[in-house]
Amino acid sequence: MKNNNIEQRDNFGSRFGIIAAAAGSAIGLGNIWKFPYMTGLNGGAAFIIVYLVCIAFIGLTLMLSEFIIGRRAQKNAIGAFKKLAPNTPWFLTGWMGVIAAFVILSFYGVIAGWCMEYIVRAVMNSFAGMSPDEITSSFVDFIGRGGKPIFWQVAFMSLTGFIVVSGIKDGIEKYAKILMPLLVAIIIILDIRAITLPGAGAGLEFLFKPDFSKLTANGILMALGHAFFSLSLGMGTMITYGSYISKKENLGETALQVTIADTLIALLAGIAIFPAVFAFGIEPNAGPGLVFITLPNVFQQMPLGYLFSILFFILLTVAALTSSISILEVVVAYFVEDLKMNRKRATITATLAITLLGIPCSLSQGAVPLNIGGMSFLDAMSWLTDNLLLPLGGLLIVAFVGWVLGRKEVEEEVTAGGIKVSYIPLFMFLAKFVAPIAIALVFLNGVGII
Ligand code: PHE
Numbered sequence: 099m100k101n102n103n104i105e106q107r108d109n110f111g112s113r114f115g116i117i118a119a120a121a122g123s124a125i126g127l128g129n130i131w132k133f134p135y136m137t138g139l140n141g142g143a144a145f146i147i148v149y150l151v152c153i154a155f156i157g158l159t160l161m162l163s164e165f166i167i168g169r170r171a172q173k174n175a176i177g178a179f180k181k182l183a184p185n186t187p188w189f190l191t192g193w194m195g196v197i198a199a200f201v202i203l204s205f206y207g208v209i210a211g212w213c214m215e216y217i218v219r220a221v222m223n224s225f226a227g228m229s230p231d232e233i234t235s236s237f238v239d240f241i242g243r244g245g246k247p248i249f250w251q252v253a254f255m256s257l258t259g260f261i262v263v264s265g266i267k268d269g270i271e272k273y274a275k276i277l278m279p280l281l282v283a284i285i286i287i288l289d290i291r292a293i294t295l296p297g298a299g300a301g302l303e304f305l306f307k308p309d310f311s312k313l314t315a316n317g318i319l320m321a322l323g324h325a326f327f328s329l330s331l332g333m334g335t336m337i338t339y340g341s342y343i344s345k346k347e348n349l350g351e352t353a354l355q356v357t358i359a360d361t362l363i364a365l366l367a368g369i370a371i372f373p374a375v376f377a378f379g380i381e382p383n384a385g386p387g388l389v390f391i392t393l394p395n396v397f398q399q400m401p402l403g404y405l406f407s408i409l410f411f412i413l414l415t416v417a418a419l420t421s422s423i424s425i426l427e428v429v430v431a432y433f434v435e436d437l438k439m440n441r442k443r444a445t446i447t448a449t450l451a452i453t454l455l456g457i458p459c460s461l462s463q464g465a466v467p468l469n470i471g472g473m474s475f476l477d478a479m480s481w482l483t484d485n486l487l488l489p490l491g492g493l494l495i496v497a498f499v500g501w502v503l504g505r506k507e508v509e510e511e512v513t514a515g516g517i518k519v520s521y522i523p524l525f526m527f528l529a530k531f532v533a534p535i536a537i538a539l540v541f542l543n544g545v546g547i548i
Contacts, residue, residue, distance in 0.1 A: 107172060108266040109342050115267075116347065117355055118274040120339050122420030124360035125281065127209055128328040130414050131389050133364040134371045136320055138382035141312025142304040146368075148318055152325040153361055156536055159528040160331045160492050162353040163499040166511045168340025169349065170503075174431035175334025178341065183502055191494040192432075195334030198487040199428040202333070204455035205479045206425065207258070210418035211250030211460075212241060213411055216390060220407040225394040233398075237390045242464020251456050254415075258422040259449035262430055263442055266342050270423050277416045284413040285363065288370040291406055301373030304382060305365075315543065322540045323484035329360055332492035333483075335424045338431050346515045350525075370410075374400065389414065426452070489541040493534055500529035 110116045137145050171178035176192030183189075219225065225233060241247055261269045292298060326332045343352065371389070374396045375382050384392045393410065397403035426448060433444035462468035462475035470478040499508060505526050512519055 107342070109344055110271050110339075111267045112271075113347065115271040115275055116339075116343055116352060117359070118278040119271050119420075119424070120336065120352065120356045121359040122274040122278050123330045123335055123339065123424030124328065124356055124421075125278075125363045126328075126330075126417045126421030127206065127213075127414065128324065128421070129360065129364040130285075130367040130417050131209065131213075131386075132324065133328060134368050135385055135388040136324060137305070137368055138372070138375075138388060139385055140314070140317040140320065141309060142372075142382070143306050143308035144310045144313040145317055145321060146305065146365075147308055148313065149321040149325060150361065152322045153329070153357060155528060156322070156492075156496075156533045157325045157329045157331060158353060158357050159525065159533045160326070160496050161329055161336055161357055162350055162512075162525065163496050163529055164331065164334070164336035165340035165343065165349045165353055166499055166503070166508060167495065168337035169343050169345070169514075170507065170511045171337075172341050174341065174435050175337045175428055176432050177436050178334075178337050179498070183498070188494075188498060188502065191491060191498065192334060192337075194487060194491050194494075195332075195337070196429055196432055198333035198483055198491060199335075199425050200452055200455060201479050201487065202327075202483050203255075203258075203422060203425040203452045205459040205476045206418065206422055207255045207453065207456045208247065208251045208460045208463075208476060210254045210415060210422060211247055211252075212390065213414040213418060214250045214254055215240065215246065216394075217408065217411040217415060219394075220397075220404070220411050223404055225398050225407065226404075228394075228398070230395050233394050234387070234391050237387060238464065241460075244461065244465040247460045247463070248457060251460055252453060254418070254422070255449055255453045255456070257419060258426050259445050261419070261423050262426045262449075263445040265441060266427075270427065273423070274420050277420050281363075281413060281416050281420075284409050284416075285366050285370060288406060288410060288413070289366055291400070291402070292370050292373040295374055295377040295400065297377035298373035301371075301376035301382075302369070304372050304376060305368050319485070319540055319543060322537070323489060326488040326492050327484055328364060329357060330421065330424060332488035332490075332495065334428050334491070337495075338428050339424065341431075348515075348517050349512050350519055350521060485541075485545065489537050493537040493541065496529050496533045496537070500526060500531075500534070 110119060167178050167182065171181040173181050175195040176189055179189040179192045261273050263269065330336060372382060375392055378396050378399050380392055380395060397407035400406065429448040430444045433439045433448060434441055458468050459476040459479055468475040473481060509522055
């Protein structure tokens with residue numbers, strides 16, 4: 099039975115559904131496209147260690163903070179601050195989140211569109227017989243075109259809107275429960291293939307044997323910014339999803355499980371990629387082109403590469419989709435609850451507006467010279483979220499929980515339903531001091547103030 103009463107909020111229906119949806123949000127292009135290429139650019143294992151430290155101390159604290167805010171308020175990212183801290187400027191934190199959602203999804207949709215094009219290319223076996231130069235130029239040529247990447251971007255955004263329009267239980271949760279197991283299965287198959295290649299050891303060494311001389315200050319900033327991006331933090335996604343978690347659920351445990359799942363998948367993606375890259379004597383530092391240029395080269399030389407290339411690009415697209423729906427939901431939840439739109443109208447409006455903002459991102463890859471501060475428009479949007487919006491949002495969110503909400507409310511929320519926890523003193527210490535200071539330092543360093 100459809101319930102059109104806006105007073106009654108839709109909720110996740112099951113434990114597995116919550117984990118699938120939240121882990122689905124976290125696990126995305128960030129894990130499979132960006133984490134491997136950043137690791138490649140920053141020298142491997144040492145970068146991974148810094149990343150893991152950021153995840154453990156800051157990421158996890160922030161994830162739980164967002165869940166607490168969302169579930170306590172039972173509201174979207176902006177409404178939550180209005181409810182928990184009425185008549186204060188804290189709601190601006192929520193605003194920043196909604197803006198970040200717009201910005202992120204605009205370029206995310208473009209890159210996810212590239213992944214869809216690459217499923218088609220993989221199926222058509224188009225990489226076969228191409229020289230490395232040809233593979234590079236066919237990628238550069240494709241993203242630099244006007245029409246085709248936009249066609250795929252629109253296709254991907256339509257899929258995203260199609261899922262979100264059906265709501266939480268019948269849309270987001272339903273698809274996450276199907277897509278996430280598929281993703282795990284594909285990545286395990288790809289991992290087995292990669293580590294059984296002759297010469298795979300060099301890639302594993304690159305991933306797990308640290309050389310700290312390769313680590314730079316900028317690398318540390320990238321690791322923190324990426325921790326936020328990868329865990330979907332700092333912009334209200336987990337506030338929004340937290341608001342759909344029932345009061346019976348254990349928030350601390352959920353945050354821990356989602357964080358571990360996200361980190362494992364990033365590592366598994368590294369294991370699927372680098373052993374193969376090294377086994378075929380290719381340089382690991384290709385940057386954003388790693389999965390679109392380096393990997394097709396690898397697949398071409400690999401036994402059964404045809405099959406694995408199809409699986410890989412399906413994996414990327416599936417991962418992107420379970421993330422993009424969570425980003426769109428941040429905006430849609432706000433439109434529905436605070437602007438009182440119905441869900442269909444909210445979804446269509448948000449999807450259209452974000453897709454439009456994505457078009458300059460797409461065009462900036464070659465079709466039209468759209469540059470900001472020496473970066474393409476797409477890179478500038480990505481830089482803006484990683485280095486400004488997410489760290490600043492994360493800082494405000496964690497400080498809000500530590501200082502404004504305070505220990506009593508935190509305790510009430512994480513122990514709701516009679517759950518016993520022992521981490522509250524540690525959590526409060528992290529939320530009040532460690533996380534805000536660490537984020538502030540890295541952030542000021544990143545924008546060049548210290
Ligand atoms: N976490 C997603 C990924 O790794 C991206 C994302 C960022 C999703 C911010 C939601 C919010 O691809």
